[in-house]
Structures are given as C-alpha cells and as structure tokens.
Amino acid sequence: MFSKKLDNLKTYEAGKPIELVVREFGIEPKDIIKLASNENPYGCSKKVQEEVKKIIPQMSVYPDDSMYELKEGLAKKFEIESKNIIIGAGSDQVLEFAIHAIEPKKVLMSKTTFAMYEIYSKQVGAEIIKTPSHEHNLDEFRQYKDEVDIIFICVPNNPLGECLDWSDVKEFIDEVSKETLIIIDGAYQEYASFKDTNKKIPIKELLNYPNVLYTGTFSKAYGLGGMRIGYGIANEYIIQNLYKLRPPFNITTLSLKAGIEALKDEEFVNNSIKQNFIEMQRYVEFCQKKNLKYIPSYTNFITIFVNNSTEIADNLLKIGIIIRDLAGYGISAIRITIGQPSQNTKVLLALDKLI
C-alpha cells in the first residue's frame, strides 16, 4: 500500500528530552541539565512570556493565517517586504517546502550538517551528495555544484559550529547556475554575526539573486525552540512557489504571538548572545587545559573531539546531563550546548572527571 520511497528514508534523531531521563533514570526534572538541543539556556524574553500569557484564552482560535503582523515585523527588521517572507513551523518546515517544491534529483551538502536536509531530500527521492570534509569546504562544493538542483549551506554549521565568511559564500553563489537553488541556513546567524561581522549574511542583498533562499528561526537566539517558528526569505517568485506547499495555520496562535513579541525585545537576544560567548570561553579553556581538539564555534554550542564520545555521553546521561554524541555522524566528538553559568560549572566538573 505504501510508496517504495519510504524504505529508503531516515528519521531525525532528536536530543533526548528531559522527560525521558526522568522516566529512565528516575532523576528529578529540576536536577536535569539538558544541553543537547541548542535551546537558549536563558529561556525566552520575559516580555514575550507576558504577552503570550495574556492570550492563553485564545488557544481555541486559529491564528491569523496571513501572519500579517509577524511578517511585517520581520520585514522591518531585515529592511525587506512581507512578500519576501514565508513562515514555517521552524525553519525546517521552510526547508521541507523548498525541497518538495523543487523535487531535486540530486542535492549537495557538507558531510556533517543539519540532518533535515538529507531527510527531506530523501522524501522526494533525491540522491544525496556530501562533500568529503565534515566541515564546509567550498572548493569541495565547487566540484559537485553543476550536478545538483539544491545546495545547502549552513552558516554557521550545525552540529559542528564552524562558519564560512560571507565573502566566500558570495563568491560561490556567483559561480552557481541560476537553475540551482542555494539554501543559506542561518539558524545560528545571530550568534555568528555577533562574534565576527565577516560571518554576517546580508539578508536584504540575497533578494537580488534569483536562486537563493535564506532560512532563519526563532528557536535559538530568540529562545522559542518549543514554539516552532521559522521563516524563509527570498525573492517573491521563490516565496510564491513555496507558499503553494504551505498548509494553512502552520504555526500556533501562541507561536504567532510569541514571534511578533520576540522581535520587539532584541535586548534579550543580545544579552543571551553575549553571555553565550563569555560562557563558551570556559569550554575553550577546558579543551586547552586537557589538550582536546575542538571546533571554534560561531553558535551556542561547542563540538569537542574525544576518544570515546558515546561512553562520555552515556556517563553524563546517568547523572542527568544530556549532551549530544556525534558518533552517529562518524565523528568521535560530543556537542554541548553552552548552558547557564551554573550548568556549565557542573558539566565542566563532570567532564573533568571523565576525560
């Protein structure tokens, strides 16, 4: 009864939820430190919380499906127009729209990058081409660029943390056929562009390209991972085509409100980002002290190479610390979301004993 394509599909391995550790190890939720899904450890803006609280009685009401106010807010922020924006249930839904709208025969991505690129591409039967290097290497991308219908560039890259310079990305875009869609995934752009302005994607400029789609999210720096709000930005032609695959009401009434209000509290976002890099330095110093290789990170997580990543991740889990083991990507490394200061203290202490 089912399509043969299902046989070939992968499913996404989510970071282990707190609920699972409670169930499996009997640890109290308050004692669990979850640094596995790159959520904002400072939560979300208090102002956003207040505004969402006010409309809880409206949970019964469908959202404004035009998403007028949210798109206006994003348009203002990026100095573009609403017609250049589509809202998704997380930016990964925008990726889904794009991949299903193109139905690519082949797609290109770096060896280790956001898992949903491959998952959605396989849903439409695409062949996946990955560069030999785990991290983004544009020269390797150049070798395959003429064979593919979609190219994914994750800046900065999840789950590794490295980030290409915009000048290099721009040079690459100019070399790619206009018939190939280039998706610039900026889920962690707020972090990268804060740390180094060379990493900043000039989103408005992307509208000049006929074949570039930018994706962004409220899940990371904006602290709304649980609310599933992302967006795509591109020229009107691309956006109109993605709209054809958008189901109605694809974000919730409370998510819509949260997104609108989050754009009004950039101070929260900036403070989160500043604190992130202050705390990240502690992990960097730990790696230097222990002589561990790590990837200099432009995100809110850090990838640390270790001899026995699965064992370390498992041992941390037993004491209620959830991080991500990258063994599944063929890398003996752990990925740790940079937590709050007190969380990082505990994690570093635990790591000090294990490594």
Added chain:
Amino acid sequence: MFSKKLDNLKTYEAGKPIELVVREFGIEPKDIIKLASNENPYGCSKKVQEEVKKIIPQMSVYPDDSMYELKEGLAKKFEIESKNIIIGAGSDQVLEFAIHAIEPKKVLMSKTTFAMYEIYSKQVGAEIIKTPSHEHNLDEFRQYKDEVDIIFICVPNNPLGECLDWSDVKEFIDEVSKETLIIIDGAYQEYASFKDTNKKIPIKELLNYPNVLYTGTFSKAYGLGGMRIGYGIANEYIIQNLYKLRPPFNITTLSLKAGIEALKDEEFVNNSIKQNFIEMQRYVEFCQKKNLKYIPSYTNFITIFVNNSTEIADNLLKIGIIIRDLAGYGISAIRITIGQPSQNTKVLLALDKLI
C-alpha cells in the same frame, strides 16, 4: 527551477481572521463575531489554560518528541496502545503524512468535503475523483472504489454537516480492497456521537482493519483550534509508515501540554457539545420559520441554503460577523459555526434582516 506539479495546486481558503476584519473595516476586535472556522465558542478548558500558563517559561525548550504522555492519554481514552497513535499538527498533518506515504494515483471523496484531502492529494500528483453528490453517498463511492488508492470518508462531513451511520461505513469498508487506504476523518466525531450513537465510530475496532486510518483532532470539541494538535489511529503497520514522514517536534511544547491536559477535562468537552446542540436548535427554528433548506447537522456548525450566499456573507462581514460562504464549493449556502448564545442572538437578528 520548480516542479511542474506546483502549477496544478490549490491552496486552502481559511475562514477570514478577526485581524483582517479589524484592518479592513475598522471594527474593534471585541465587537467581531467569528463563526467561520468551527472553533469552540466556549474557548478551551480553564484547567488546560492554567496548566499551559505554568509552563510558559518553557517556550524555549523543544517538546518531548516521543509525545509519550499525550499518546498514553489517547491510548487510555480509546482503549488502544500508544503504538497505534501518531500525533500531527492538526489532524490535517496526519492526512498529509498518509497521502505522501501512499503517493496515490487516484483518490476518492465526496463532492463537497474537507478541502485538504484534495490539496494534499494534488501535491503528490493524484487524480481527484469526486462523487456526483455533494453529501456522502456510499453507493456513489462504490462505483469508484476499485479505481482508487485512498478513500476519504468524513464523518460527520465538513463543511456540510451530514453524517453517515457507522453500520453503513462498516459495510462499505468490508467491500473495499485491502490495498486501498480508507481514511475515516472524525474531526467532529465528538459532536456526532453525542447527538446520535449510530454515528459513533468504534475507534478500537478500526485497528482490526489492515487498511483503515482514523483521524481526530483537539481543534473542535476540545477547544484547541489554535494549538494545532491532531492524531491518527491505525494498526501499527500503518502508524510506523506514517512516522517515516513525521518531522521532529511537529507540535509545540505548549500544544503538547494542552493536549495532555485537555484529555483530563472531558466535562468541559461534554458541556460544550450539549450547549452546541441547544443553540443549534435556534438556527433550525429560524430556517423553519423562514422556510429555508438546511442540512441537519451532526457538528458544531450548520449549513443553510440561501439564494445569494456571497451577498449575505459580505453584508454580515461589514457589521463584523464572519461566517463562511460556500459559493466556492458550487453551493449557494452559508455555513455558520454555532456560537455562544449572545453571539447567535446577534447573528439571527442580522440574518432576519437580510433574508
């Protein structure tokens, strides 16, 4: 660049949101009566509201992607097991999974039914076969049943309101090839089975069929339309296949909580349903008084045939009353969600002047 299939797609026409009437007609939100999207006019359970309020600080955290507790709650309610359940962002996402998982060549539905059947089916290039009759007519379904890969049965039917008896549906299922998926859409089942037990779908029994998928939702009787929570129930084989297309975190953290808590307050649901049919009677009497044809409804809305549905809907809109014009379905009728008593009083007064 884009797939040719996009040319052929339809998009869903949502009920006009309150925000639009505010923007277009300058009417205050508090003065607008929205009875266009079959939301629960009594909102949602106060208990659910309280529980969701408590976890607002967790908007930053991704939901438990196993959805363990919600599935356990549903399993208990329907006397089935969690492995027979998949959660969707509204039941329409479950429809999307099913249609994309089957990739049907042809699908069968009644002429006027839930628009998403056709929209998702066209996304996979399926040919749409509709019965000649607007309302469900199983003899007409029988004429086409052997040609199609999916059959949609909406009990009760949206947007018309009629409902087949379970005994007739059962007889039909038994005649259909086991290679054809039958989707039983029970979005309004809580209303139908309250009004007439002959309409009640015995959900547990459906697991015995290798080719039947039931879909349900929290958007209607449970009063959580804005939270996008639905579910599919079927034998494990079907559910496992649908899971292959489920994106991670497909409902929000607050939605997950709302769903879990909503199952604990059936009193709210039952009161909403009782009140619904008391109030519906006022519309029935109005129709009888005015000698208007209407469809006896097993839902929380009523379809009334009128000479000039578009004109009536437009005139109501100007005074801040939003209902649905069914002209787009080729029927000169209006569909009105049964509102709260005071709302219905205003609508009936306005209709009395217009008809």
